[in-house]
Amino acid sequence: MNLIDLSWRNMKRNFRLYTIYFISMFVGVVIYFTFSGLMFNEDVVAAIQNKENYKTVIFIASIIVFLFIVFFILYANSFFMKQRKKEFGMYLLYGMKERQIATMVFFETLFLSTISVSSGIVIGGLLSKFFGAVLMNLMHYNDNISFAFPLEAIALTILLFALLIGIITIQSYFNVRRVQLVELFHAKEKMDKPLKFSMPLALLSILLIVASYFTITIADDTDIWKNHLEETLIATAVALIIGTYLFFRQFSGWILQKMSQSKNYFSGNKMLWISSLRFSIRGNTINFTFNSLISAIIIFAVGFIAVDYAVKADVVKKEFPNHFAFSTQDDATQQQIEQIMNGSHPIMGHKSITGIQTEKIPNRKMLYSYPEYYTEEFYLFPESQFNAVVDLRGVGEKVDLEGEEVIVLARGLDEPTKYTSPQLEITLLEDHTFRVVEKIRYPLLSIPTSPGGDTDLQPSVLVISDEAFEDLKENRTLTSYEIYQIEDPKTSNDISRKIYDIVMKTEGAYYSAYIDMYSVDTESSSLVLFSVAFFAVIALFALGSVIYFKQLREATEAREHYAILRKIGVDDKEIKKIIRKQLLFVFLPPLILGLVHSWFLLYYTVILVIKDSPSLTTIIFSVMGVYVLTYLIFYVSSTSIYYKIINEKNTR
Template sequence: MTLFNLARRNMSRNFYRYFLYFASMIFSVMIFFTFVSIQFNHQVAQAASVKIDTSFKGASIVLIIFVAIFIWYSNSFFTKQRKKEVGLYALLGLRKKQIGRMLFYENLILGLLSLIIGMLIGMLLSKFFVMILVKLMDTAVNVSFSISSQAILETTIVFLLIIFLASLDGYRLIYRFQLIDLFRAERVGDKAPRVSALQSLLAVVLISGGYWMALQSLNSKLWHLGLLPVALMILFCVITGTFLLFRSLTVYFLKRSKRHKTHYYRGTNMISTGQLFYRIKGNARVLTVIATLSAITLCAVGTSFSIYYEAGKYAKESMPFSYAYIAKKGNQIKADNTLEQVIKAEGHHRTLNKTAVSVIQVKGKLNGFKSVISPPFLTLISESSFNGLGKIIGLNDPVRLNPGEGLILDRYYSNQFSPNFQGKEGTIQSKTGKNTTLHFIGYRPYSVLNDPFANFSIVVSDDQFHQLERQNDPLTITQINVTDPSHSGRLTAQLTEKLNPLITFTPFSMGSYYNTYHGMMSAYGLVMFLGAFLALVFLLATGSIIYFKQLTEAEQEKMQYGILRKIGVTRKEIKGAIAKQVGFVFALPLILGIAHSAVALTALSRMLNQSILIPVAVCMLVYTLIYVGYYFFTVQSYSRIVNLESR
């Protein structure tokens, strides 16, 4: 029998041990192939309002690095698990070179199969993934099935290199150990871990300190040190604290639990607690990696989903009306008539309301700003116009102003960065050269005018506005609402074509809700797509790493569980002990990962000045459910391994 055939038979007889590793590689190939397929998909590139190839290329690089590390890490678990088997081959007379070639063939066969199957599945599902992306980007395009030769070539080259290096690492296994070490690997016992009070205290201090820094306001003295230095300090504190928590603090609590005799000697608690006590310290690095990856995954998908979830809200804040334009002098009536004719001819939308509002674009210097704000970025509007527009768009927030008073409209207002306008004064300079001082009674974090006509607006009293009208050249902004503005692409294109010769304010042209909404959905939908699939890969890796680690321990503990079976412990009781042991290993990094991500996302919520509770809660729930699925699969595999020995 050739070494190649021996490797093939060995894999077929022990395929259940390779299944998750094999499935993980297939999924990684499929996702990477999907990424590069979409990157080279000309239909999506033409339909999207953002450049997708750069985004997918960057995501593909991240995916390559992560998948390479994951495959290398997973392969090392399998090779270490097979030390005794390798020792048997050596004892039977096989030379190291032959054993190394056999291991090389096994990894190579597994890798090539996963590459072929992964690309085939990717080809079959590529249209489905493109349709998901198109749906998320809210882009109307008919997706046709296509296979990209460039995607096949790029995927093959990348994964052949990764597979070859992983196979080469398996080949080198035989040269790393002496024969006696290979046979005694499973017999080396774990020493009882010592509890370090200093490390336990330091774990709490570091994690608490990292949380405290993350939750500080961005305008606090801490962040004046610089964004990168503070971010690195937070990462160092949280990651180091997490490692010390697994290394010492968990050991402390497990040791304390052993002192509670009533609980410790109940059922199989002694078995599960004892196994954890001796293993937890050695697993500290792995559990730290899992907790960190879980936090990164939840932050990535939580952030992308939160932004996508609020895309419609952002667009409405930026464009409260479906359309807005300023007609050229003498073209107001013609522009208005053209608007009505185009809407009527298009037939799928109707006008809900139409308002003409007079505004003044001036130059001004306001408290809290170092420089002068020039037109068109500073706009004055009367209180009656503000109240009327607010009523139309559903704002029940009327104002009453006296001459000399002003109300600032700043939809970009931030509690952390924007100045406190209330009680401050500003100077407005008219075209005649006369200055007007305004006393600000407050602000509103929204606008009633479409961008770009209202980047920064000030509401003044009607008397004050009429006075300033005589000193400046007022402009008339026509603002219109139509039915279903989110799907008014055809109407928007027709209005842009017909109205552009009649309106002013170039290069901004017409302020359109659809263009803003579509642009945001394209960008945020792309971010959501990339975030979700990268998160799936990260989740797959975290669950697989724990799975591989637990199966390695199961192989080492078969003899101990066999002894338990011989003294009368039932398989059901053994499975219960395993479930508790594995549950602790799964639950602890998940809880810490959720805690780390919750703090990070809370800081993000404060920075964005909005609540992201719902999208974040959904992401955490989905992540937890998939993670729990890995837990049950691991318990089943662990139980199968230890019970096979005890039959």
């Protein structure tokens, strides 16, 4: 019998163990091919407006996805190898060399990888239509996505997983070499020693966690975050990490120790599952800590980005209220532009406005919090034209100014302000002094844009009274603009390109379109949300699997102990209760602590800001709910498999 035959027989004999390993690799291939396939899907690429940005983001994200998968599969392989130590010990005893065992493992990995990669590519290709449609839906595009098996994605998937097979083979070889023959035979008989728990360290864990929470809550009330951002962030993170570690290492162990000293310790099955957990604290601490912290990061990242995605469209709508705004053209060109609009997106409203352009005023700090985002020259518009634009948009409040009163129009970064005492004055046009009465967030002229996503400085706009405007406009530089509102501006990409090419033939012309920024922001936020959601799925699957694999190994090692329990009269119903309570302690504390961590992070960075928008708060609770549901599935599955494993010896 050669090594290939032996490898094939091993796979058939240990079908259940190989199935777990196969599923791990299969899921990895499906996820990676589905994700990377979107980078080369012609339908998706054709629908995207910013193609280069899309390909760059997807490529970087696919690499991160692959690194997640590498970590997950290497962990699965490590579990797989530990489960076979006795088998390898037998091979060494019969005279096989370590290199031969590694070769046998290589053939097994090759068989499994060939099946998982080929089937994973097929399933991933079939899923490409669904995930492509999801991405298009996030971007609010109506393009149809077909099933796709891009050759580039297939080649890249095969290449990267071939590299992974090589890494797995090397890992397996060193795992075999690292252990002595005697250790191989007794690998499953090793047990963690009970750990001594310290009450001071247990209390310290709670103190560190509470201190980190408190630091997060005072972010807006003190200057510690503003003046010492990096130091405070590092200190908070370190306190949270150490506190979480000590919570599982000391506090949970201390609680179990106190429970073991209680009067009713020997009643029911309490002694059985508590004693088992006390012995496993040492080995589970790192996993519990890692799971809690990663869970907090996943929930926070997905919740934060989901809310950002949800509000992005509203932000763009507020910052770019003009569907199209551009410098006034001659009559023939103006008519040509309107024909372009009416061809597919009928004009709903139109207004021409004329303003006075002032000299450059470098010092604008008194008016704007971030003057570097605005032009140095100002544009003065009369109140009547401003009010007409308010009517055109159907959003905003009209103004009523007298004499030399002026209102500053700002973007979202500036806080609305009313100036009463002391009065704020500004001198323009050499000798004309105006009294600033208010600053409002209402862009009359938005940031200049281009269909490619490039932007420029926002025009600095002041609204003055009609009387002041009439007095100033004689012998001044006047600039005129056309503002249009159209039907369904979210699908006007092609129109924007055509109008932009016409308007920008004139050097220095102004052009701004809602769709330009909407498509850029929507595509970027959709890509980020889509990518982070993928990362979250992979990370959640990996975290759950880490716990899952560890419980399978512990179940295999505990079969003899449960066999003894059966001999002394413990029935199946009682054993199931013991298993459920034991695994509940394994799954529940990391989940709860991760949820609490993420809640504090989300509450003081997101929820307080959006508390007046219940629909946005619901998004965060939905993310948490999905996470809890997924963990519940892992818990139920683990208890079922755990019970089957400990029964294997008894059913043979």
